[in-house]
Amino acid sequence: MKKIILNLIFATVCATTALPYASAQSLYERFDKACENTDSLDYDEMEYCINEMRRLNDVSSERFIDEFNYYVFKSYYNSGIIMSTELPDEEGIKVQYEMTQDGEIEGYMYYIEKYDNTYADSAIMAIKEGIRLHPENLYMRFGHIHFLSLLKRWEDYTVAIENTLDYSKKIKNNWYYPGIDAPMDTVLIYSILEYESRLLDACELTPETMEEDAELTAMMRRIAQKMLDLYPDNGVQYNIMAVSYNAMDNYSQALPWLLKAEKQSPKDMIVLFNIVNTYNYLYDDKNVKKYLKKIKKYGDDELKEKAQKWIDEMKYVPNAERHYNYD
Numbered sequence: 001m002k003k004i005i006l007n008l009i010f011a012t013v014c015a016t017t018a019l020p021y022a023s024a025q026s027l028y029e030r031f032d033k034a035c036e037n038t039d040s041l042d043y044d045e046m047e048y049c050i051n052e053m054r055r056l057n058d059v060s061s062e063r064f065i066d067e068f069n070y071y072v073f074k075s076y077y078n079s080g081i082i083m084s085t086e087l088p089d090e091e092g093i094k095v096q097y098e099m100t101q102d103g104e105i106e107g108y109m110y111y112i113e114k115y116d117n118t119y120a121d122s123a124i125m126a127i128k129e130g131i132r133l134h135p136e137n138l139y140m141r142f143g144h145i146h147f148l149s150l151l152k153r154w155e156d157y158t159v160a161i162e163n164t165l166d167y168s169k170k171i172k173n174n175w176y177y178p179g180i181d182a183p184m185d186t187v188l189i190y191s192i193l194e195y196e197s198r199l200l201d202a203c204e205l206t207p208e209t210m211e212e213d214a215e216l217t218a219m220m221r222r223i224a225q226k227m228l229d230l231y232p233d234n235g236v237q238y239n240i241m242a243v244s245y246n247a248m249d250n251y252s253q254a255l256p257w258l259l260k261a262e263k264q265s266p267k268d269m270i271v272l273f274n275i276v277n278t279y280n281y282l283y284d285d286k287n288v289k290k291y292l293k294k295i296k297k298y299g300d301d302e303l304k305e306k307a308q309k310w311i312d313e314m315k316y317v318p319n320a321e322r323h324y325n326y327d
Contacts, residue, residue, distance in 0.1 A: 064130025071123035079112040138175040235264030
């Protein structure tokens with residue numbers, strides 16, 4: 001649990017506080033100590049610290065981060081490894097290993113990982129109040145977004161990202177983020193790219209999940225459009241728009257975004273490969289060949305060789321059997 005939550009959220013934050021410094025610091029340190037051993041969390045001590053912060057009207061960012069983490073810990077359940085001949089019909093099943101004999105499955109090693117919604121809601125209420133009072137604290141916003149992804153509350157997740165990007169535009173990306181030396185533009189751009197990827201990873205891309213996948217890829221586009229409002233020259237976001245359409249087999253809608261991405265980065269191999277594959281799905285061999293030639297022109301020696309091989313194979317390999325990989 002520490003690796004999942006605390007590395008992203010839990011740290012000592014320098015913040016203005018309504019409490020005398022020594023008193024606040026003492027409560028924060030006590031809370032930290034209560035969380036040191038994630039296999040044996042001291043919930044009583046954590047609860048005491050939170051109640052004291054509330055009683056003393058502490059409105060610092062750290063108070064809300066501690067309160068958020070307290071409820072995140074309380075919400076989390078992990079059964080540990082279970083061995084059984086059958087899988088129960090229960091939320092949060094994570095199969096570790098299938099035990100087989102003569103090709104037949106005879107049992108499973110699995111665990112159950114899930115979150116209690118009541119405690120999760122309390123965690124979200126705490127961090128949202130912290131964000132309301134400290135809107136320029138990107139650390140808290142990212143903690144909120146990350147937890148929503150663990151809960152798979154994808155609409156709330158997308159709205160939280162959109163709100164962050166709207167506020168970033170308002171403050172010209174002048175965020176507060178403790179312990180980060182990288183430029184805030186870099187932090188934001190790469191973090192949002194990771195958040196968009198989580199939406200794609202949540203797609204199963206099967207006929208049975210088409211409706212849910214369509215909603216998830218639409219959320220990707222909402223975020224990408226907000227990013228393009230902030231960074232109009234960011235070719236990666238044009239590519240994200242295209243990927244969201246391609247994932248749903250909407251190749252004709254993906255293509256214009258890929259061509260925009262190419263204008264921004266004409267030698268980007270990922271973009272060129274995506275264009276080749278999109279034209280291939282559209283059965284446009286003329287343009288498949290055109291962009292394979294571009295890969296041959298701009299790629300390294302290995303890609304030049306592959307591109308020529310693929311050009312030669314076009315004569316006898318049908319579109320449905322082609323796939324052009326960049327690796």
